[in-house]
Amino acid sequence: MSDFNRRDFIRIASGATLATGVLGFPGLLLAAGPKVVIVGGGVGGCTAAKYLRKLDPRIDVTLVEPKAAYTSCFMSNEVLSGDRTIESITFDYEGLKRHGVKIISDRVSVIDPEKKQVVTDGGERFPYDACVVSPGVDFKWDAIEGYDAEVAETIPHAWFAGKQTVTLRKQIESMPEGGKVIIVAPPNPFKCPPGPYERAAQIAMYCKHHKPKAKILILDPKDAFSKQGLFRQGWSKLYGFGTENSMIEWVGAAGGGKVEAIDPSTMTLQAEIEEFQADVINIIPPQKAGKVAFASDLVDGDWCPVDKMTFESKRHPGIHVLGDASNAAKMPKSAYAANSQAKVAAAAIVARFNGLEPGDPTFVNTCYSILGEEHGISVAAVYRLDKETNVIESIKGSGGLSPMDASDEQRKREVTYAHSWFKNLIHDMMG
Ligand SMILES: Cc1cc2nc3c(=O)[nH]c(=O)nc-3n(C[C@H](O)[C@H](O)[C@H](O)COP(=O)(O)OP(=O)(O)OC[C@H]3O[C@@H](n4cnc5c(N)ncnc54)[C@H](O)[C@@H]3O)c2cc1C
The missing domain is CATH 3.50.50.60 (FAD/NAD(P)-binding domain)
Known part of the structure; x- marks a missing residue:
């Protein structure tokens, strides 16, 4: 040229x-x-x-x-349900080399x-x-007393996909029937705002088939989270959320969900109001x-x-x-x-x-969450830059949330869209 x-x-x-x-x-x-x-x-x-x-x-x-290969965090929650392997989300850099990019390890x-x-x-x-x-x-390792990089090897955060994702999956598999998993969600801002809530659903998806009496408790330092209405609706439909027999429970800041300390030897978490004990703990630290x-x-x-x-x-x-x-x-x-x-x-x-x-930039984002084998939800937006404030604003009417009254067929289709989005994104970044 x-x-x-x-x-x-x-x-x-x-x-x-x-x-x-x-x-x-x-x-x-x-x-x-x-x-x-x-x-x-x-x-x-x-x-x-x-x-x-x-x-x-x-x-x-x-x-x-x-690292010799990239293991994507996106779709890594599916490793926890057993729906995919860690290998299926791990990709080498050969594609980039074909584009003439020099890779230095x-x-x-x-x-x-x-x-x-x-x-x-x-x-x-x-x-x-x-x-x-x-x-x-x-991570901000000093935020939760008793939790550091070394403890995270056995009480995983699994917020970087890889070895810890596999550890967490094994812990869930070997937990006794009727066991309890606690997910400690981080404060804003953090990577993948819907991630902890999708994770709860993916763990429940596995437990529903293999440990139907298991409980998954989310302790959260926030009172609201991404796609909250859609998550609550999906959790209710699939895992009885809001009933006495719910597999998933969520405790926000107002209910004392902020975790202050962990004792790894007794698998006990000290939250603001009470102590919680679990068979499996997943702490996602502040970032x-x-x-x-x-x-x-x-x-x-x-x-x-x-x-x-x-x-x-x-x-x-x-x-x-x-x-x-x-x-x-x-x-x-x-x-x-x-x-x-x-x-x-x-x-x-x-x-x-x-x-x-x-040129004037525009941006796009779509975030899918898979709550069950046939239940996906999403949020999407197109953004423009407000040059006066240098703030990226979503363009009105450009996206939005999956409708609350979506049909079963639409929810099922969103799972297909999520998987297709994943393949396209990986190809776009390194294929
Ligand atoms: C469980 C989970 C689920 C998610 N699901 C979704 C989803 O469905 N949709 C979505 O859009 N997003 C999702 N995300 C978020 C998404 O993974 C991140 O937002 C995205 O990876 C950010 O890209 P990045 O380039 O900033 O960082 P990363 O993709 O994390 O890449 C950072 C890279 O930098 C390297 N690096 C770090 N320090 C150095 C250094 N000093 N020298 C050289 N290299 C270094 C790391 O090894 C790593 O390879 C999810 C995240 C999690 C944890």
């Missing part, structure tokens, strides 16, 4: 217009091979890597990720914005013209941006402030922070949100390399 045609292509792809003022990368205009280094091979990182290469194949894209210790270098634990330094950071979340964001001075409080036009850090120019680690209000911390943000950031980076200004 000639330079002229490539510029036209990028303008169309990104909605960008020619810059009239000072360009971020005037020296790179029409130059070959600007370098982008990507930190984290999850949803945001992979999508950005692939789309940078698709938008402008001259760009030299290097992705640094410590290492962990980034720090990003040096002065020298414009990404430094790894292995001692390598990767210079960049633009850096994309999508490291996901880290903040991934460690490398703190090490690289990209945070303000718990999350990374960004200009939502480009997802460029408000703290260090040339570094774009995406996904769960960013403060992308009012988008939720979800895979689809990270995927959408990555495309906006990739288009903005390519525009800048080519002497163009970024």
